[in-house]
Amino acid sequence: MRKTIIGVMGGGDANKKDIKLAYDLGALIAKEGWVLLNGGRSAGIMEASSKGCKEHGGITVGILPGRDSSSTSKYIDIQILTGMGDARNYINVLSSDVVIACKGGAGTISEIALALKNGKKVILLDFDIDDTFEEYRNSGLLLKAQSPEEAIKLTKNILSVSGVGN
């Protein structure tokens, strides 16, 4: 019964273009029947991807840094309160069957790094940071996509090989 969980990482600050990408990505995740997991806050990529997912009938899980609901996006169905600050980034990536990283700052980079360190496949969506993780790009753990559609296609390939969610 275990559901496939797709983690969407990305900045709390984001420009219009990236907000649109994240919204569209959330919508596509919903259409696939996957659960969308993110950092849960009502900001940037988190808010946009949750909104896109919810407005297309999906389920959203937010892994919050704090101990209460004050910063939680209204588009989060299942709110996990960790009370652990950015240590929760580790939980974000461990809990995701595949990690898709939109543009972001140091927080997002920490999630990409923790994911790769722990053997998770990461798809960079219009985020040119792959040179930093060259070793993982070469080994095939780090992939790139230019559109939400391409990210979904790559995710399907990964899931079909790993057997997650089947």
Added chain:
Amino acid sequence: MRKTIIGVMGGGDANKKDIKLAYDLGALIAKEGWVLLNGGRSAGIMEASSKGCKEHGGITVGILPGRDSSSTSKYIDIQILTGMGDARNYINVLSSDVVIACKGGAGTISEIALALKNGKKVILLDFDIDDTFEEYRNSGLLLKAQSPEEAIKLTKNILSVSGVGN
């Protein structure tokens, strides 16, 4: 859209009577439309409450201590992998709108203690450990129930006062 989350704590080892109580509790949580959250492992109170919930159409969230799925109950829908061992007990209680504690050992007692310390209402279900937390029983944070039905009734009262899930 945020769903009400009811945490069900209790031992990984449990006798037949407690397994039945946990199963029935899970079933009643499903019928109320609440999400059931527990420690996620395929053992004792965790397995039984997840099974009861799933077999009655509910949604289950498991907060796992490890980094992979090897010990996850097959009755868990949404698997959160923390990789943090028993530190995840803190997340269990913070994420629950109400905590219901079935019989258990030191792990369960740590969850009751962490919940009370952080201002969460705890309902003991046929678990006579309230003398240990006398201060919290006196302040009304710690309650007792003798049956799953009574635990659900108390939970409804708490939720109606706190406004969670409305």
Added chain:
Amino acid sequence: MRKTIIGVMGGGDANKKDIKLAYDLGALIAKEGWVLLNGGRSAGIMEASSKGCKEHGGITVGILPGRDSSSTSKYIDIQILTGMGDARNYINVLSSDVVIACKGGAGTISEIALALKNGKKVILLDFDIDDTFEEYRNSGLLLKAQSPEEAIKLTKNILSVSGVGN
């Protein structure tokens, strides 16, 4: 070169008698050449045990719940900032070769429970909560002392058997 670490747990609120016990315990830990570890805050048993240790030439380690120094006792030498709230209680007990628990509330009880769950020996110092953990008292993991001197004697016995710090 690894130093023996003795964890001292106990309430942030404490009465005069318990403050004195904690101070004396800290002093005796210093005299043995052990490192004292506690929750690091400038309150109750934490402050008193750190003060007793420092005023007798010992070394103190504080495992803080927050992200900055604002609540750290001035008697802490080595400040570990976890930013993880009460999840740090798990670190407190894992890092201690032996745990000595003075009187406390739910936070202290969570530490005793987490320690026993993880196979750590716990000595209750004038804290009558052993009935709650009867199983562990019977197995010899949970011990009782009436004075700091007795707690130190029990600690020595445990260390000599386990070989820690030798």
Added chain:
Amino acid sequence: MRKTIIGVMGGGDANKKDIKLAYDLGALIAKEGWVLLNGGRSAGIMEASSKGCKEHGGITVGILPGRDSSSTSKYIDIQILTGMGDARNYINVLSSDVVIACKGGAGTISEIALALKNGKKVILLDFDIDDTFEEYRNSGLLLKAQSPEEAIKLTKNILSVSGVGN
């Protein structure tokens, strides 16, 4: 009484040149009377920096990912067992007054990112990854050094401004 803590990050795998840099850095930290904090394992930059510090009379603190001593470097004085895997990287950087990052892989990059995200000054020692964190380099939070001596000089400047350890 609080001691100044300098965090030394870097890979578990390291080549001869980086091992030498880390050893020399540890030695210089000891000579300054600062405490050296790292990930505590008996590998790579961790082992080398701890060894350099201990062989020059310093104090070392290791923040371990596991629950026991099996992977702890013999050059660690104070062993903090977190049982939290790579979530401990967050503790490493929060607890450091200044973070010095030697060459490393994804784990080290996660620490640099978490440090910068949380407002910690980071000095890259012969590690050309500053383009990844351009925003922080521009704001002065991320600095570069070519030698252990230069890293120490930068650290002194930071400490004199922040007042830590005075």
